[in-house]
Amino acid sequence: MKNIFFRRRSHLHPPSYSDLQRRCWNRIGIRRSFYFLSARRQENPNVSRNPQHPSQKTILRAFLAPVLSLDDKPKLNKLQAIGTIATAQADYMRVIVQDVPESDYGDDDKIGVELLCVVRKLLKKIGRTVLVGDKVLVDKVDWIDRRAKIINVFDRVSEILEPPVANVDHLLILFSLDQPKIDPFTLTRFLVEAESIGIRVTIALNKCELVTQEEVESWKIRLRSWNYEPLFCSVGTKVGLDEIAFTLQNQTSVIVGPSGVGKSSLINILRSSYGGAIKHEEVFKPVSFFILGLMYDGQKKKNKKKWFEDQSVGQVSHRNGLGKHTTRNVTLLPLCGGGYLADTPGFNKHKLLKVTKQKLPLCFPEIRKMVEGGKCEFKNCSHLGVYGCAVTGDWERYHYYLQLLEEIRIDEESQLKKYGTKREGGVSCHMGEKGVEQAKPQIDPKKYRRESRKTMKQTMMKELEF
Numbered sequence: 001m002k003n004i005f006f007r008r009r010s011h012l013h014p015p016s017y018s019d020l021q022r023r024c025w026n027r028i029g030i031r032r033s034f035y036f037l038s039a040r041r042q043e044n045p046n047v048s049r050n051p052q053h054p055s056q057k058t059i060l061r062a063f064l065a066p067v068l069s070l071d072d073k074p075k076l077n078k079l080q081a082i083g084t085i086a087t088a089q090a091d092y093m094r095v096i097v098q099d100v101p102e103s104d105y106g107d108d109d110k111i112g113v114e115l116l117c118v119v120r121k122l123l124k125k126i127g128r129t130v131l132v133g134d135k136v137l138v139d140k141v142d143w144i145d146r147r148a149k150i151i152n153v154f155d156r157v158s159e160i161l162e163p164p165v166a167n168v169d170h171l172l173i174l175f176s177l178d179q180p181k182i183d184p185f186t187l188t189r190f191l192v193e194a195e196s197i198g199i200r201v202t203i204a205l206n207k208c209e210l211v212t213q214e215e216v217e218s219w220k221i222r223l224r225s226w227n228y229e230p231l232f233c234s235v236g237t238k239v240g241l242d243e244i245a246f247t248l249q250n251q252t253s254v255i256v257g258p259s260g261v262g263k264s265s266l267i268n269i270l271r272s273s274y275g276g277a278i279k280h281e282e283v284f285k286p287v288s289f290f291i292l293g294l295m296y297d298g299q300k301k302k303n304k305k306k307w308f309e310d311q312s313v314g315q316v317s318h319r320n321g322l323g324k325h326t327t328r329n330v331t332l333l334p335l336c337g338g339g340y341l342a343d344t345p346g347f348n349k350h351k352l353l354k355v356t357k358q359k360l361p362l363c364f365p366e367i368r369k370m371v372e373g374g375k376c377e378f379k380n381c382s383h384l385g386v387y388g389c390a391v392t393g394d395w396e397r398y399h400y401y402l403q404l405l406e407e408i409r410i411d412e413e414s415q416l417k418k419y420g421t422k423r424e425g426g427v428s429c430h431m432g433e434k435g436v437e438q439a440k441p442q443i444d445p446k447k448y449r450r451e452s453r454k455t456m457k458q459t460m461m462k463e464l465e466f
């Protein structure tokens with residue numbers, strides 16, 4: 001009834017631009033905000049008819065939650081603040097405050113406070129994801145209960161998928177020389193994944209006290225031939241930790257590596273004894289709240305555990321010498337230098353998610369060096385050693401390259417068979433406006449659609465025949 005009334009009235013007296021703008025911001029709902037578009041169309045009839053013009057959804061998106069660039073400084077009202085998401089659990093996000101509105105009374109004590117936030121539902125409706133590491137605008141801040149609501153997300157500089165973290169500047173790939181032993185092929189997988197995202201990489205090799213000095217030296221030479229400069233450390237004997245603390249300063253870093261190599265142990269030692277990191281308690285000021293049935297109270301030391309304790313350190317399995325996956329959630333731990341450090345769950349087998357056949361050669365610094373300046377004669381060459389190709393086979397990781405290429409080929413083929421398109425993340429290029437090349441993501445249309453019973457039956461019959 002209300003809607004009909006609204007429609008009729010709006011038909012007779014089309015609402016003004018600013019009137020609708022206010023209604024949108026008052027969260028009346030997406031449906032009604034389309035009235036804003038019709039009002040806009042009345043003012044400018046070409047708005048949606050011009051094929052060059054952005055779609056209605058794009059306008060709506062831009063209007064309801066305008067994209068903020070990282071350098072934007074939106075004017076904050078008294079109840080707003082800007083912060084970074086440190087961790088996410090269920091529907092709650094923990095945001096560390098970085099900026100508050102200017103006031104006559106110094107508000108420095110609010111900087112660094114941790115707020116428990118929910119996300120504005122509208123962001124999900126218009127397809128804006130919110131990840132750990134995102135810079136966000138929060139509203140309705142309750143400084144006493146330390147609660148707020150995330151109402152907008154700033155643009156991302158980078159995004160990694162596994163684990164999902166935004167705005168990562170640096171990846172620290174940690175392996176151990178022993179227990180579990182470093183596997184060059186697994187290390188190559190981690191490196192290829194990191195190179196494909198285009199984030200700066202540092203390799204650190206832990207537990208160096210468990211092997212001889214000769215072994216350490218041989219790994220140094222080996223990794224240099226791969227065009228990487230490794231760092232060596234031992235959390236057990238506290239060797240080489242200063243250098244690692246130095247590389248982590250002033251940026252958001254994520255530690256990745258197989259399970260059991262000592263990621264959590266390294267984080268704990270950096271937080272407890274190195275100037276590069278500060279204690280959680282100094283930043284995350286305790287709050288009282290009720291989450292997932294767990295009463296959390298800043299006054300009760302027993303319950304402080306959940307968010308302020310050290311990263312839990314696991315055991316190395318006696319049977320296979322591999323770690324046993326101790327770390328579960330991604331959490332950004334604030335560092336003194338202004339940056340953050342995140343621990344991630346360890347993966348024993350790393351699957352290349354977004355690397356395509358075309359992208360793979362660019363993920364090997366050895367190949368990049370060989371084809372520098374367009375020395376390879378062929379366009380889109382897979383560098384398989386054909387005559388005229390600049391890439392030779394006389395480097396250590398060449399067979400890993402071939403192995404990964406084969407793996408991606410099989411994966412792409414099976415996806416093509418299954419869904420009728422190549423792996424998601426593939427990009428097709430086509431000529432756009434004014435001869436500018438535009439990239440279009442190849443999204444799989446059938447992924448979320450169930451196979452029909454007829455097709456299932458036919459496939460089964462086919463399989464039985466052969």
Ligand SMILES: Nc1nc2c(ncn2[C@@H]2O[C@H](COP(=O)(O)OP(=O)(O)OP(=O)(O)O)[C@@H](O)[C@H]2O)c(=O)[nH]1
Pocket residue numbers: 206207208210233234235236237258259260261262263264265266312313314315316323324325326327344345346347
């Ligand atoms: N000998 C030796 N053991 C270490 C060293 N660093 C860590 N460890 C041990 O390695 C085991 C695994 O450490 P974690 O820190 O849990 O490993 P992780 O990489 O975080 O493992 P996940 O959480 O499963 O990903 C623990 O028993 C640590 O005590 C080291 O430098 N030398």
Ligand SMILES: [Zn+2]
Pocket residue numbers: 376377378381382383384388389390391
């Ligand atoms: Zn080539």
